[in-house]
Amino acid sequence: MISEISDNFYRITLPMPFRLRHVHAYALVDGKNIALFDTGMIVPGALEKLEADLETIGYSTESISDIYLTHVHTDHCGMAGILQERSKAHLHLSEVSQQVHSYFQRVEELIGQARIFFTKHGVPPRDVEAIVEEIEDVSSRIPKFEVQTFLQDHEIRHFGSRSFEVIFTPGHVAGHVCFFFREERLLLAGDHILPYIPPSLSPNIYDEVFQPLPSYLESLAVIEKMPIDTVYPGHGNSFSGMKERIREIRAHHELKKEALRQVLTAQPKTTFEVCSDVIGDAAANWDDWEKFMALNDTYVYLQALKHEGAIQETLLGSVLRYAAV
Numbered sequence: 599m600i601s602e603i604s605d606n607f608y609r610i611t612l613p614m615p616f617r618l619r620h621v622h623a624y625a626l627v628d629g630k631n632i633a634l635f636d637t638g639m640i641v642p643g644a645l646e647k648l649e650a651d652l653e654t655i656g657y658s659t660e661s662i663s664d665i666y667l668t669h670v671h672t673d674h675c676g677m678a679g680i681l682q683e684r685s686k687a688h689l690h691l692s693e694v695s696q697q698v699h700s701y702f703q704r705v706e707e708l709i710g711q712a713r714i715f716f717t718k719h720g721v722p723p724r725d726v727e728a729i730v731e732e733i734e735d736v737s738s739r740i741p742k743f744e745v746q747t748f749l750q751d752h753e754i755r756h757f758g759s760r761s762f763e764v765i766f767t768p769g770h771v772a773g774h775v776c777f778f779f780r781e782e783r784l785l786l787a788g789d790h791i792l793p794y795i796p797p798s799l800s801p802n803i804y805d806e807v808f809q810p811l812p813s814y815l816e817s818l819a820v821i822e823k824m825p826i827d828t829v830y831p832g833h834g835n836s837f838s839g840m841k842e843r844i845r846e847i848r849a850h851h852e853l854k855k856e857a858l859r860q861v862l863t864a865q866p867k868t869t870f871e872v873c874s875d876v877i878g879d880a881a882a883n884w885d886d887w888e889k890f891m892a893l894n895d896t897y898v899y900l901q902a903l904k905h906e907g908a909i910q911e912t913l914l915g916s917v918l919r920y921a922a923v
Contacts, residue, residue, distance in 0.1 A: 600625075600651035603830060604782050607760075610651045612638035614673050618833045621673045624786055625652065628758025631663040634687070635777060635786050636832060639676035640739055648677070660685045664757065666749075667691040668788025669774040670699045672739040674832060679741030688746040690755075692766065694773030696748065701804065702740045709733060715803040719897060720868020720917050728886040729893075749775055762786075765821060769814020770797045772805070776821065783827040790817065791843060793834040796850045798891060799898045811851060811902040818844050851899075858899045859922070862909055866919030869897050 599611045606627040614621050624635040632652070638644050649659050662685040667675050670691065682689055691699075701708050709730050716726050749755075751766040755777075763778040767790040777786040789797045799810035822844050829843075830836045837843065861867075861875040873896035877884070884892070900920050903909040910921050 600654055603836070604779075604784065607782075608651075608655065609830060609836075610638075610648060612644050612647055613641055614639045614644075615641060616673065620833065622830070622832055623648070624830065625655075625657075626757055626760060627655070627657065628760065630661060631758075632657055632661045633664040633666060633757045634662050634681070635666045636668055636674040636788065637665060637677040637681055639673040640680070640741070641676075645677060645680060662687045665689045666755075666777065667695060668776065668786070668790075668832065669771045670695045670702070670740060671771065671789070672736055674788065675699075675743075676739055676741065679743045682743050689743055690747050690749055691745060692773040692775050693748040694768070695771075695775075696745050696773075698771065698773055698802075699740065699743075702737045703742060705734065705737045708737065711803050715801075715806075716893075718916060718918055719893075720870040720919070721893070722870070725870070725889070729890050732887055732890050765824075767814075767817035767821065768808075769799055769810055769817050771800045772802050772808050772810075772813075774817075778821075778824060778826070780825070783825055785821065785824070785826045785829050785840075787821075787829050787831045789832050791821070791829055791840070791847070792831045793829075793837045793843065796847050798895065801894055801897050801901075809901055809905055810898045812905060815848065815851070818847065854895070855899050855903060858896065859903060859908065862920060862922045864921055866912055866914065866921040868917055868919050869893065869900060872896050872900065872920060 601609050603609050608625045610623045610625060611620050621638055623638050626633040652658055659681055662681055665678055665687045712733055713726055716729055749764045753764050754761050765776045765778055767774050767776050770789045774790055776788060776790050799814055801810060802808045822841055826840050828836055828838055829840050861872060873893050877892050904911050910923050912919050
């Protein structure tokens with residue numbers, strides 16, 4: 599489905615197999631050219647749907663001259679390689695996102711790092727191998743592409759008569775960016791702020807200094823100060839009332855941290871053990887991907903509590919454990 603959100607500016611809704619069921623790309627038109635913000639995922643029918651939607655406004659995928667990526671999760675960048683090959687489009691993303699992309703292109707190295715990281719957090723061997731299978735699947739869906747320019751925080755980019763500001767918003771992933779169109783007072787938010795669910799926050803297994811939750815909350819504070827009337831997210835409906843939504847998301851994270859704190863005692867526990875305590879019997883009905891996401895969430899909140907001095911981290915043998923202070 600394609601719909602006009604502003605003059606010569608379109609939202610295109612594309613399919614994906616995950617629980618959200620869809621992802622949005624955004625097409626800005628100028629003359630014969632299109633700037634595409636995110637690309638959708640490589641799944642059966644997605645490329646054909648993108649092509650058909652562009653045809654309804656008199657364009658094709660060959661018209662895409664520029665591709666801007668909010669981040670390199672497969673549902674947002676999956677078709678970038680195909681589209682770049684077809685159209686010779688210039689591709690733009692943050693330098694950190696390019697680093698993440700390079701990890702996924704070196705899958706054996708990525709898997710080795712994942713085994714080290716998750717073993718250190720107390721994940722049993724069988725579950726580590728289940729995580730490896732998920733990583734292999736995700737890697738297979740992230741294409742090779744060529745990057746023409748790296749985006750810079752708060753720089754102004756131009757496309758035809760339009761201009762937009764690049765806003766660095768790490769948290770969901772380290773290299774995430776949003777695009778702010780000041781004249782229209784609209785934000786292309788990617789996965790930084792969603793209308794119905796709080797975005798997941800992802801650890802960087804190559805950079806354990808990166809703090810997903812504090813970084814995310816700082817990023818929310820940045821966009822909170824901007825004159826944004828309407829948020830156009832990567833999933834779900836566009837919405838106004840951004841500041842109220844930000845308050846809801848902040849409250850959600852405080853509740854999640856408190857729930858985690860409640861299961862921590864003076865007896866040290868691994869990230870995996872804490873995660874198992876939190877999700878309990880519900881895990882019996884979850885697939886490996888859902889368990890992987892729950893484990894990542896647990897890690898993110900444990901790191902935030904450690905950052906605040908609310909819990910203690912100790913290394914016992916080769917495994918990290920956490921306990922109440």
